[in-house]
Amino acid sequence: MDMFFRVVIHRFRRRSAHGQAAVEMAAFAPIVVVVVLVLMQGITAVVAASQIRDAARDGARAAERGDSVNRAVHSSLPSWIDLDSIGSCGRGCVRVSAQMPIGIPGYMEVSHVTISDTATFRLRGEAAWH
Structure with missing residues (x-):
């Protein structure tokens, strides 16, 4: 048993x-x-912040050289980042504000977060570009 x-x-x-x-x-x-x-999402946020910083830097460089700031900023940003505004903050200074998607860009975007960055670029003299 x-x-x-x-x-x-x-x-x-x-x-x-x-x-x-x-x-x-x-x-x-x-x-x-x-x-x-x-x-x-963390990797996407870091990449978006870097892209916006680069766009502000390219815009400031274009502003100081007398080129089109809008064209420089637009060409620096990828299509999944929505540009909000481009502003001037002084000589050779550009402020860029853009929307970064929360979720998976292009597939499942839940919301957006605004990221802004400012860059200043000043020429040291005319010889700097020759």
Whole structure:
């Protein structure tokens, strides 16, 4: 009789642990997806801030040289960043404000965040461009 209970208990334990890996994977998968999405959003924010900084720098350089600031800023920004405004903040100084998407650019954009940057570029003399 004692042997009978041991066999029944052993089979019950083996069956109950049989689907445990699937249950753990089902619980763990959403956590992995959320972590990956947060990392992707962080990388997107860093890239957007860098692109906006470069656009402000290119605009300031164009302003100091007498070229088109709008053309310089627009050509520096990728299509997934929406330009809000371009402003002057003095001689050779340009302020760029743009919208960065929250989510996956082009696929699933939940909202937008405004990022601004200012750059100043001054020529040291006419010989600097010759």
